[in-house]
Amino acid sequence: MSRAKRVHHARTFGANGLEAHAGDAQAWLARDAGRYDIVFCDPPFATDPWPWLLPACAAHLAQRGLVYAESGHALDAPRGLTVVRADKAGHVHYHLLARAEDA
Numbered sequence: 001m002s003r004a005k006r007v008h009h010a011r012t013f014g015a016n017g018l019e020a021h022a023g024d025a026q027a028w029l030a031r032d033a034g035r036y037d038i039v040f041c042d043p044p045f046a047t048d049p050w051p052w053l054l055p056a057c058a059a060h061l062a063q064r065g066l067v068y069a070e071s072g073h074a075l076d077a078p079r080g081l082t083v084v085r086a087d088k089a090g091h092v093h094y095h096l097l098a099r100a101e102d103a
Contacts, residue, residue: 025053035062045072045091054078058099067097 019036021028025043039057043049050071057067058081066084069075071093077083077100085096 025049026056029056029060032060034060036060036065037062038066038068041067041069043071050075051078054081054097058097061099064102065099067095069095069097071095 039060041053041057054067054069055078061067067081072091074086074093075095077097080100081097082100083095084098087094
């Protein structure tokens with residue numbers, strides 16, 4: 001995604017900053033030290049990265065941060081996270097998770 005599109009999307013929902021990364025999430029999360037207000041996860045539905053992906057995302061959440069995840073099946077919150085909202089639209093299960101102490 002181009003920088004101009006990221007800036008446009010960020011302004012659309014009032015974000016001061018926006019980062020977009022596409023690629024090997026496990027490698028990126030292992031080397032990243034950032035804290036984020038919201039993390040969006042939409043991996044290919046044929047994969048099942050959730051046992052490591054959700055805890056890794058939780059480790060990068062700012063205080064009161066959220067993880068939004070889309071999956072081909074319903075997800076259970078791992079230790080340390082709680083589901084704030086979850087539903088299904090067509091074949092997509094979507095989830096909004098928060099750190100358990102922030103919920």
